Amino acid sequence: MELGERPQAQVGPLDLTAFLCELAMLVLLAMTGVAAMDSLLGRVLVAVALPAAAAGIWSVWMAPTSRRRLANPSRLYAQITLFAVVGTTAGLLLGWLVGAAFFVVSAVVFAERCRRELRAT
Template sequence: MTSAGVPPATGGHQHVVTGVLYAASFLLELTMLTVLALSGAAVGESLLVRVAAGIALPVAAAAVWAVWMAPTSTHRLANPRRLVAQVGLFALTGLLAAGLLAPWVGAAFFVAATLVFGELARREKR
């Protein structure tokens, strides 16, 4: 304890921040799937096209994520290649959302996801 009664700074704070980043990354992955489903549902005039795109877009993204980016994947890309692939997927999602839903939705998703995953990649390098 310091003279002010506060424990000295330790690595505990870093673990909390990293935990928050991992929780945010998981929520952003789920958000990506939701935004892709909503974007797909906004495509075209036909109900069949909307349903097909609303299902196909998040399924395709989940498949790509599962093979090359998921922590348990046997083919997981190493950073920085994984971060580049993630940012590419975030950019595609953001562009679809900006064009089909609202520009602020696409921009907000892209910025938030890129910042969180970029920081996780930076911490992984340590």
């Protein structure tokens, strides 16, 4: 390894699934924003604002590179809460099956990541 080079992190299927859950959260929030409003301007504003708010929360307290990243299990509690809010909102506006499926898959994936992280330390 050369000077200034970072070691390559191992990315497994669980990490990929977690990343897809994060992307799904942003997509669901945008779709929820569109479904929540009647006017075109309102739809656009809410469809941008909801994912931006979630991304902001995620980047401050949950992102791997954040300086203020929460430690587990507190981070897991915050993630589950965010997934519950997104799942409930999506369930109300897009259909209960969509919201429930998102919440269950995301909660299980991130709980397993937390379990593995705590076990490794």
